[in-house]
Amino acid sequence: MPTEISTKQAESMNINIKVKDKVVTATLIDSKTTQDFISLLPLTLTLEDYARTEKISYLPKRLSTKDAPPGSDPAVGDIAYYSPWGNLAMYYSDSGYANGLVILGKIDGGIEAFNVPGSVKVTIELVQSQ
Template sequence: MKIRFVFDDRTVTATLNDSPSTRDFIAQLPLTFDLEDYASTEKIAYLPSKLTREGAPTGVSSKAGDISYYAPWGNLVIFYKNFGYASGLINLGKLDGGLDRFTSNGSMKVTIESAE
């Protein structure tokens, strides 16, 4: 499954895993919101509705470029730095490139849409 992050100056693609959580996420697309910087490690945004945790592990470790869902808060996470294990974190996929677009400080407006 492919998605696009559409910014005002460029587009970044990503490949998602095939899982119940990912299918729930795809069903909410397209989405437009501000990605907020969190802990100088990741960009986050709250989804309109929570994703299922069916079949998901209790948590995962993440690397820069990973796209995840943090179930306790109901938010989408795009990691731009490596991150250790977190309970409640579900990996949805990975950026195909363009990680540098996510590393600027502060928030950024983006539209996420299906690329298929």
């Protein structure tokens, strides 16, 4: 069932990404695109390798890019939404600037869980604050 968030929750939005037997945490930034992404959680996706740089998966619906920058230059550990394709991307290697790329947040640690050959099945859940 989708999660509704309040303005207070949006100040600190953390997610857990379950990869096999490991849980990787990430911190999301507060934006309209991120709030739209959170409304889809919990979400189970199969991330496919793309260009030996990132793991990507198409989302069940396109996210809002209202007030988003025209593009971004992702860093290792960034979680992003690529609006031209409608996919989520998790960067495990450095990449260059891309038009339509909206950074959603950053993986706190354990990015090596994504730097593996082939696809990776993940479950992404919002961390409920205590």
